[in-house]
Amino acid sequence: MPQLFDLAEDASCSLPEAIEALAALDFDPRDAGATLEAARWLKRLGNNHEFLADILLDRLAGRTAGEIESGYGPQAIVLSPLRGSMFLRANIWPAEHDLSFRNSGAKTFVYGVPHDHNFAFLTTGYLGPGYRSDYFEYDYGEVCGLPAEEAGLRFIERSALYEGKTMLYRAHRDVHSQLPPESLSVSLNVMHVDPAQCWYDQYGFDLEGGTITRILSPNATEVFLRAAVASGSDDALAFAEWVGRTHASDRMRLASFEARSGVSCDRDALWREGEHSGSLMVSTIAKERREALEA
Template sequence: MPQIIDNPSDKSCSLLECIEALAQLEFDPRDAASTGQAAMWLRRLTNNRTFLADLLIDRLSGRVPHEVDSGYGPQAIVLSPLRRNMFLRANIWPAESDLCFRNSGAKSFVYGVPHDHNFSFLTSGYIGPGYRSDYYEYDYEDVAGYPGEPAPLRFVERSALHEGKIMLYRAHVDVHSQLPPESLSVSLNVMHVDPSQCWFDQYGFDLEKREVTRVLSPNATEAFLRVAVASGAEEALDFADWVGRTHPSERLRLASFEARAATLGGNEADELWRIAENTGSRLLEYIAGQRRAALMD
């Protein structure tokens, strides 16, 4: 499960102080000292009991001219722009009795959607009893990522992100299935941004079957690749060949073969999928076998 970080400090800081300190720190979740320092500043911001309310009132009243857009859904409030390799956000977690939950449903807030992350982040409970999670761990290298693939998930515990609790979610290690809190809650996050994180996939899981359900991390790179290949440009085809053979993202490697196969006839497509079967990728081997079988029908 995520690493619990004990930091009982009663000091507080402003949002701006926290942003500047974390930007200078260059938070690295793989380094214990760096993580400890980042957690200290997150604790200080968590101890500031008025900053978020002040910010929200400013936004609601129109006193703030520009709001940073969020790509994380309606519950996420981005608190800072990207600074070096991190940004801050707050997440609102409604309870089942809240109107927004009743109107939008559980999945709008990622409740009951077991998943890992392809990034690491620190989180703290800021308001309320906190969302609950069933926590699991797994070995990312053992999973290729195709739907129905067995996933060796190891259950750890169920616990809540209560006020003041600070945890480090580790990329490609920690899996959780979130449950609504007993009452409206808010968490704060220090998000670590690694330029290579889009090269590695994030998965959804079926906990009862212990299986992968799907890849949860599509991005513009895949769409750009498919469009470029569809143009038929030689450079695009060469680039797609390189991606299919060597890219660390299994999803992008598969997209490369799918895009090229879509432009080919039966025999040529079969030959391409035969190449995919022999790239050393378990995902490609599995999907290529299916595609070749379909071509023979």
């Protein structure tokens, strides 16, 4: 489950103080010391029980139009611009009896949608009893990412993100299925942004079957590549061939083969190449495509 921090931190800070301190740290989850210090600053901000209400009231009154943006779903509020590799956000978690939940449904707030993350982030319970989660772990490097693939999920526990609880969600390791809190709750996050994260998939899971259901992190680059190859450009085809041989993302390598299969005169040879690509994902799909051609 996410790494839990035991922080005896009673001091509080303002939002600008937290932003500047966290930007100076340049939060990186691979650095244990910097992560601990970032968790302390997040806890200090969480101890400030007035800053978020002030921001929301100013926004509702039209005094700070455009100064806070929503993203990552209807309940998320971005609290800072990207500074280095991090930004701050708040998340509002409605309970089942709240009007927003009744009007929009559970999945709007990602309740009951088991998933991992392709990024790491710190979180702390800011208000209320907190959403509950069934926590699991798995080994990202051991899966291809195909629908219905066995994920090797290991159940850890069910617990709530109560006020003051501070944790690090680890990219590609921690899986959780969130449940609504008993009453309206708010969490604060320090988000880590890695330029390479778009090349790594975020998965949804079927907890009953212990399998991957789908990819939750669509990548527009795949669509761009397919459109370019479909145009018939020789340069696009040469680029796609390079992607298929050398790209760091298995998903992009597969997209290269899929794109070229739409214009290739010899699909059997193309997918035979895919079978020997050295990528488990590509070779698995390539084998299926060749068998379909032979059927």
